[in-house]
Amino acid sequence: MSLRVDVCIIGGGAAGLAAAASIDRGIRTCVIEKNKILGRKILATGGGRCNLTNAGCQGHGATLDFFASHGLQAFPDEEGRYYPYSGRAADVVRTLEEAVSGADCRVLTDCAAESIEVTGGGIEAADAGFRIRTSRKETVFAKAVLLAAGGKAAPQFGTTGDGYRLAKDLGHHVTRLYPILTGIRCGELRDLKGIRARGRVTLLKDGAALAQESGEIQFTEDGISGICVFNLTPLIRAEDGEAPQEAFKRCCLELDLAPDFTAEEIAGRTSSFGILTRELADRVDLEHIKAWRLPVLGIKGWRDAQCTAGGILLEEIHRDTMESALIPGLYFAGEILDIQGPCGGYNLQNAWETGMRAAKAMSRQIREGRSLQP
Numbered sequence: 001m002s003l004r005v006d007v008c009i010i011g012g013g014a015a016g017l018a019a020a021a022s023i024d025r026g027i028r029t030c031v032i033e034k035n036k037i038l039g040r041k042i043l044a045t046g047g048g049r050c051n052l053t054n055a056g057c058q059g060h061g062a063t064l065d066f067f068a069s070h071g072l073q074a075f076p077d078e079e080g081r082y083y084p085y086s087g088r089a090a091d092v093v094r095t096l097e098e099a100v101s102g103a104d105c106r107v108l109t110d111c112a113a114e115s116i117e118v119t120g121g122g123i124e125a126a127d128a129g130f131r132i133r134t135s136r137k138e139t140v141f142a143k144a145v146l147l148a149a150g151g152k153a154a155p156q157f158g159t160t161g162d163g164y165r166l167a168k169d170l171g172h173h174v175t176r177l178y179p180i181l182t183g184i185r186c187g188e189l190r191d192l193k194g195i196r197a198r199g200r201v202t203l204l205k206d207g208a209a210l211a212q213e214s215g216e217i218q219f220t221e222d223g224i225s226g227i228c229v230f231n232l233t234p235l236i237r238a239e240d241g242e243a244p245q246e247a248f249k250r251c252c253l254e255l256d257l258a259p260d261f262t263a264e265e266i267a268g269r270t271s272s273f274g275i276l277t278r279e280l281a282d283r284v285d286l287e288h289i290k291a292w293r294l295p296v297l298g299i300k301g302w303r304d305a306q307c308t309a310g311g312i313l314l315e316e317i318h319r320d321t322m323e324s325a326l327i328p329g330l331y332f333a334g335e336i337l338d339i340q341g342p343c344g345g346y347n348l349q350n351a352w353e354t355g356m357r358a359a360k361a362m363s364r365q366i367r368e369g370r371s372l373q374p
Contacts, residue, residue, distance in 0.1 A: 001137075002139040002140070003030060003139070003141070005028040005029055005030045005140065006028045006144065007023060007029045007030075007142060007143065007144045007145075007146065007366065008032065008130065008132055008144070009029065009030070009032070009145075009146045009148060010032050010132070010146065010147050010148060010149050010166070011031075011032075011033065011146075011147070011148035011149040011150055011163065011334070011336075012031045012032075012033030012038040012107065013039060013148065013149075013150050013334065013351070014041070014334060014352060014355070015148035015150075015333035015352070015355035016033070016146065016334070016355065017097075017099075017100060017355070018351065018355030018359070019146055019148060019355035019358050019362075020099075020105050021066075021096055021099035021100050021359075022066070022355070022359035023105070023359045023362065023363055024363035024366075025104065026104060027104060027362075027367075028104055029104060029106070030107070030140060030142075031105060031108065032108050032132070034111065034112040034135075034158050035109065035157070035158040036109055038093065038096070038100075038107065038109065039092070039093035041150065041158070041159060042092055042093050042096075043090060043093060044089070044154070046083060048090075049083050049089055050092045051081045051083060051348065052064075052074055052082045052083060052084065052348060052349075053345045053346075053349040053352070054080050054081055054344045054345035054346055055076055055080030055081075056346070057341075057345065057346060057349040060082065060345075062353070062356070063353065064082065067084075067095065070095050070098070070099045072084055072092065072095040073085040079344065080344070081344050082345060108134065108136070108138070111135060111136050111138070112135040113132050113134055113135075113166065114133050114134060114135055115132070115133045115169065116130055116131070116132050116145060116166050116170060117133075118170075118327065119131045129141060129142060129143050129329070130143075130145045130329065132145065143329060143366060144330075144366065145329065145331065146332070146333060146355075146359075146362065147166060147167060147312075147333075148163075148334045148336065148351075148355060148358075149162050149166070150334060150335045151177070151308025151311060151335035152164075152177060153181075153302055153307050153308045153335070154303065154305065154306070155302055164312075164336065170324075170326070170327055170330065171327070172312055172313065172316055172324065172326060173313040173316060174312060175310040175311060175312075175338050177308055177309065178237060178308075178310060179300065179302045179304070179305030179308065179309070180234045180299075180305060180306075180307050180340060181230040181233060181305060181306035181307045181342075181343055182230060182305040182306065183220060183224065183225035183229060183300040184223050184224055184225075184229055184233065184253065184296060184298075184299050185297045186253065186294040186295055186296065187223070187294070187295060187297055189220065189223060189224075190222075191279060191282075191283070192219035192279055192280065192283065193220055193221045195218075195277055195279055195280055196219070197216070197257055197277070198259060199214070199217045199255050199258075199259055200214045200255070200256040200259045201214075201217060201228050201229055201232060201253055202253065202255075202256075203232045203236070203251060203253060203296075204251065204253070204254060205250050205251050206250050210235050211232055213228035213229070222297075223294075223297075224253070227344070230343050231342045231343055233299050234309055234340060236248070236251055236296060236299055245298075248296045248298055251296040252295050252296055253294045253295075253296060254291055254292070254293050255291075255292045255294065256289075256290045257272075257284060258272075258275050258289045261290075263290060266286055266289060270286075271286065272285055272286050275289065306343065307347050311338035311339070312338060313338060314338050317332055317337070320357075321357065321358070322354050323358075323361055329365065331361065331362060332354070333355040333357070333358045334350065335347065335350075337350070337354065339354075
């Protein structure tokens with residue numbers, strides 16, 4: 001079976017759905033999603049609440065307006081993180097599904113894109129288009145293609161890096177990929193598993209401080225976790241030609257477990273218990289309560305990561321339209337790009353923003369009749 005459309009969107013996650021909902025009416029569109037449902041990864045974001053965006057994101061106003069135009073209201077917490085007013089990620093997905101169903105869009109779920117080929121007279125020809133072959137043995141012909149297949153983080157939700165292969169097959173380059181926004185392995189801490197503490201975490205590399213984050217530190221059986229820990233992981237990376245284990249050896253973490261107390265106030269105490277839990281106090285004495293060092297043995301893998309570092313080389317993309325600089329009519333959006341931000345809605349903001357930007361450019365391309373399908 002074959003399907004002919006104007007725009008084919010590969011990936012029914014945040015970026016793909018934002019694009020599908022933003023395409024001009026009357027433009028024939030299809031979304032190809034390998035999962036059985038749309039927005040599967042969105043459902044897991046923000047602890048099931050979906051941190052839509054952040055007041056610190058330059059384009060957060062456009063995102064809030066986009067969702068409001070589809071009936072979804074959001075509110076900020078004290079940290080500037082925006083959530084749906086209902087507090088339910090499922091309502092974000094439902095809003096996007098309804099927006100897409102109101103467009104001239106066909107959705108193919110439980111269906112993976114296996115290959116993309118340029119058709120017609122070639123990349124530079126006026127009649128250039130695309131042929132997408134799917135895992136259901138269907139063929140989709142399109143005038144424009146948006147690759148919004150996500151990264152490699154959280155493969156249990158279907159993000160297994162398929163988009164990178166498709167992009168490489170079309171001549172694009174992918175920078176080094178590694179998991180970020182995840183826990184850090186520091187060794188045997190089984191006796192502290194489940195303990196939480198207010199603190200400040202400093203990442204040191206070769207003895208020098210690289211970055212510092214404050215917040216709730218969560219102890220696991222083999223390390224530490226929590227937003228303040230996650231945000232340090234993009235800096236724990238190997239240099240070109242360096243093995244990851246060698247890079248880890250150059251790093252360590254310094255924990256201030258009494259950030260609201262001065263050294264003088266600490267010196268007047270007889271025990272760290274009372275500031276720390278009994279379990280932590282048994283591990284950390286007063287001498288080290290403001291500077292407890294833990295080695296970096298590694299970071300958690302793809303399954304635990306919230307985001308992918310690396311992606312499609314940005315120099316090969318027109319950032320104002322998200323169109324490929326190598327292949328006219330090919331667009332990119334979302335986590336597949338080499339764009340990463342900290343926890344707190346920044347990466348979802350990237351998905352919504354690049355998806356909407358690509359939709360605007362693709363709509364203009366179709367209206368102007370550029371790269372027509374043969």
